[in-house]
Amino acid sequence: MPTAxxxxxxxxxxxxxxxxxxxxxxxxxxxxxxxxTDSIIGVVRQNLGAVSHQAVYDVLRALTGAGLxxxxxxxxxxxxxxARVGDNHHHVVCRSCGAIADVDCAVGHAPxxxxxxxxxxxxxxAEVIYWGxxxxxxxxAKSS
Amino acid sequence: MPTAxxxxxxxxxxxxxxxxxxxxxxxxxxxxxxxxTDSIIGVVRQNLGAVSHQAVYDVLRALTGAGLxxxxxxxxxxxxxxARVGDNHHHVVCRSCGAIADVDCAVGHAPxxxxxxxxxxxxxxAEVIYWGxxxxxxxxAKSS
DNA sequence: CGCCTTTTCTGGAATGAGTCAAGTTAATGA
DNA sequence: TCATTAACTTGACTCATTCCAGAAAAGGCG
Numbered sequence: 001m002p003t004a005x006x007x008x009x010x011x012x013x014x015x016x017x018x019x020x021x022x023x024x025x026x027x028x029x030x031x032x033x034x035x036x037t038d039s040i041i042g043v044v045r046q047n048l049g050a051v052s053h054q055a056v057y058d059v060l061r062a063l064t065g066a067g068l069x070x071x072x073x074x075x076x077x078x079x080x081x082x083a084r085v086g087d088n089h090h091h092v093v094c095r096s097c098g099a100i101a102d103v104d105c106a107v108g109h110a111p112x113x114x115x116x117x118x119x120x121x122x123x124x125x126a127e128v129i130y131w132g133x134x135x136x137x138x139x140x141a142k143s144s
Numbered sequence: 145m146p147t148a149x150x151x152x153x154x155x156x157x158x159x160x161x162x163x164x165x166x167x168x169x170x171x172x173x174x175x176x177x178x179x180x181t182d183s184i185i186g187v188v189r190q191n192l193g194a195v196s197h198q199a200v201y202d203v204l205r206a207l208t209g210a211g212l213x214x215x216x217x218x219x220x221x222x223x224x225x226x227a228r229v230g231d232n233h234h235h236v237v238c239r240s241c242g243a244i245a246d247v248d249c250a251v252g253h254a255p256x257x258x259x260x261x262x263x264x265x266x267x268x269x270a271e272v273i274y275w276g277x278x279x280x281x282x283x284x285a286k287s288s
Numbered sequence: 289c290g291c292c293t294t295t296t297c298t299g300g301a302a303t304g305a306g307t308c309a310a311g312t313t314a315a316t317g318a
Numbered sequence: 319t320c321a322t323t324a325a326c327t328t329g330a331c332t333c334a335t336t337c338c339a340g341a342a343a344a345g346g347c348g
Contacts, residue, residue: 017315017324037305052327057306059325073219078305092265101263119245121236123276132267161295161344181334196298201335203296222334 002030014066024048025059029069030083034091034100037079074100074129090127094134096141103130146174158210168192169203173213174227178235178244181223218244218273234271238278240285247274 007026011018021044028043029035035043041056060081063069067086073079074093080100090103133141151170155162165188172187173179179187185200204225207213211230217223218237224244234247277285 019315019325021326050327054307054328055326062325071219075215075217092263092267094265101265103261103263117247118274118276119236119247120279120282121238121245121274121276122282123236123274125275127273127275129271129273130262130265130267131269131271132262132265135264138264138266163296163344165297194298198299198336199297206296 002027010068014068016062016066020048021051021055022059022063024051025056025063026068026083029081033082033084033102034072034080036077037081040081072100074098090129092130092132092134094137095131096137097134099134099136101134103128146171154212158212160206160210164192165195165199166203166207168195169200169207170212170227173225177226177228177246178216178224180221181225184225216244218242234273236274236276236278238281239275240281241278243278243280245278247272 004023004027007023008018010026011022016022024044024047025040027047028040032039032043037053037056037060040060041051041053044051044056060069060071064071064081069081069083070085071079071081072091074091077093077098082102084102087104092101092103093099148167148171151167152162154170155166160166168188168191169184171191172184176183176187181197181200181204184204185195185197188195188200204213204215208215208225213225213227214229215223215225216235218235221237221242226246228246231248236245236247237243
């Protein structure tokens with residue numbers, strides 16, 4: 001678990017100003033991977049007291065733009081954020097409860113970037129989402 | 145381009161009632177792949193006259209559930225629908241203009257379904273979205 | 289062919305994530 | 319410390335999607 005000064009270094013490294021809301025958001029996302037915006041707001045307020053939701057939205061956008069956070073939004077879910085960036089990993093999403101887990105890329109290093117026919121697009125990223133049923137929901141479904 | 149009676153057969157095959165809005169929606173999605181809900185409503189109204197947006201939403205959900213349509217919603221975009229189902233293809237999305245194109249699966253037949261570590265999830269589908277820049281936007285960016 | 293049940297469609301109101309805008313506050317760098 | 323500029327607050331607002339209750343139509347059956 002990184003400390004506040006680690007986060008401060010991260011922010012400075014991205015030439016972003018160091019403010020309490022930003023550190024709180026970074027910390028919240030680090031300790032709650034795949035959390036949605038609302039939960040993040042909750043965690044941040046628990047640490048800092050009153051913080052406007054607007055500030056959290058702004059911070060999330062700034063940090064996502066700077067590459068410190070990654071935004072994911074699987075179908076039917078609101079936006080979620082995670083702190084693992086730059087390691088090209090993917091996600092499994094449970095169809096029934098929405099749980100999300102990380103999955104390292106199956107084939108090796110940044111592999112899935114090959115489309116059979118790219119229609120002239122300049123492709124810079126391949127995003128993979130695996131859909132299925134998490135262990136809990138699988139068990140629950142069997143016993144019913 | 146399938147005809148109205150083709151769509152009727154599709155609907156009956158899925159044991160869904162055959163109604164004008166449903167045929168119009170099917171037809172609209174077939175002729176406008178990757179259209180968002182609003183455009184679909186527009187096309188349907190052009191063919192049928194007044195149709196409530198609610199009916200279109202209901203129809204889209206029913207058809208998606210029956211497997212006649214597929215819903216896709218890339219980040220930052222509203223829901224879009226397409227009629228190509230059951231052939232495990234993926235999409236390229238342009239980061240700047242949002243254009244979407246189809247991409248057949250890179251490695252062969254339902255290939256990407258292997259995650260390195262599935263965390264106990266029972267995975268039934270792998271969804272791949274390639275991000276990049278479409279030919280138009282690539283050209284526009286160079287000339288600026 | 290016409291009735292009955294069930295599903296679908298209409299119209300309008302409601303929900304909720306996310307955005308906009310204007311003004312205030314605070315971090316940074318000289 | 320002071321000026322500059324980015325970040326935060328407040329509050330209203332947008333817009334896709336959903337909910338609700340009543341009207342209409344589809345399909346099955348006599």
